[in-house]
Amino acid sequence: MPVKPAAPSAPFSGPFALGTLSAPQRPAFPGLVLADGRVLDLRVALAEPALxxxxLVERWDEVLPRLHELAADDSADRQPLDGLRVHAPIEPRQVFQSGANYRQHVIDLDVAHRSPDDPRSVEEARAEIAAVMDRRAAEDLPYVFIGLPSAITGPYDDVVLPDWAEKPDWELELAAVVSRPAHRVPVEEALEYVAGYTIANDLTDRATVFRRDMAAIGTDWLRSKNAPGFTPLGPWIVPAASIADPGDLRVTLRLNGETMQDESTKDMLFGVARLVSYISQTSRLLPGDLVLTGSPAGNGMHWGRLLRGGDVMDGSITGLGAQRTRCVTEVPA
Structure with a gap:
């Protein structure tokens, strides 16, 4: 069975958040989650049985004032969050993932991935990659690739580690949820296309990031990042207006109670607005799409300790709540 959240009413910023929940003998429903740990079934409240x-995100500008009204209405029929199952808050059509977006994280990864015969000292390697990161920032070149919605799982679901994954690793990160179609959006307007924020743990099998058969092919994100359940998402979508500054949030991951990641989004090279704008110059972002903003320092490769069966990951980001997932080892068929 999936592990239970440490705090079913984990605090978030603002008066409410959105989630997808279910109960025994009851299908999943969109919930207006209140800070006091109660939930309003929005299918009932808005009289939309298939909602x-x-x-909701597809009509974000229209529906947001109504959500505020419902959150403030004490007469609305609310139920306790405790006892409900929390699913991934949204099913996106597209997932855009930013890589190499935290300066310190990339420096640590470069050092951890050095080959045994690398002539550089640790200090030389760190200085070299630091210069590369500074140049990328100066030249305004984000790095974005595509993830699969089928990799998404709930914030308290077990994560199955595939039997082929030799070096599964954690990467907790801030995710932005797109509110309306966006194509060729200027940076100055990009945050107007963000409905809210949530938490994503973008798991990666480090052993399959780079192709072994032909190094020139480069990275293999399909194999290394898109196993079923490799993207625990949620628990909530917190409206953007409730987050004062997405560029100043604390990203924390604990493994079996020990802090592994604890960094501010200030360390991002490219913030949410820049990433949304950059992606939109090529692709058309759709309502509900996710933009993952990259992971800060403190991954398993840095610590020399990768994921294994029985591990429990607790991840939190300021104002967005917390997720807890347990790793289980795949049983061969």
Whole structure:
């Protein structure tokens, strides 16, 4: 069974957040989650039996004032969050993932991935990659690739480590949820296309990041990042207006109670607005799409300790709540 969240009513910023929840003998429903640990079924409150969180996001500008009204209405029929199952808050059509976006994280990874015959000292390697990161920032070149929605799982679900994954690793990060179609959006307007924020743990099998058969092919993000359940998401989508500055949030991951990642989003090379704008210059972002902003320092490669069965990851980001997932080893068929 999935592990239970440490705090079912984990605090978030603002008066409410959105989630997808279910109960025994009851299908999943979009919930208006209140800070006091109660939930309003939005299918009932809005009289839309087929409503989903993505459906709400698709009408974000229209529906947001109504959500505020419902959150303030004490007469609305609310139920305790305790006892409900929390699913991934949204089913996106597209997932855009930013890589190499935290300066210190990339420096640490470069040092950890050095080959045994690398002539550089640790200090030389760190200085070299630091210069590369500074140049990328100066030249305004984000790095973005595509993830699969099928890799998403709930914030308290077990994560199955595939039997082929030799070096599974954690990467907790801030995710932005797109509110409306966006194509060729200027940086100055990009945050207007963000409905809210949530937490993503973008797991990676480090052993399959680079192709072994032909180094010139480069990275293999399909193999290394997109196993089922490799992206625990949520628990909530917190409206953007409730987050004062997405560029100043604390990203924390604990493994079996020990802090591994604890860094501010200030260390990002490219913030949310820049990433949304950059992606939109090529692709058309759709309502409900996710933009993962990269992971800070403190991954398993840095610590020399990768994930294994029985590990429990607790991840939190300021104002967005917390997720807890347990790793289980795949049982061969």
């Amino acid at each position: 989903t969180v993505r459906g």
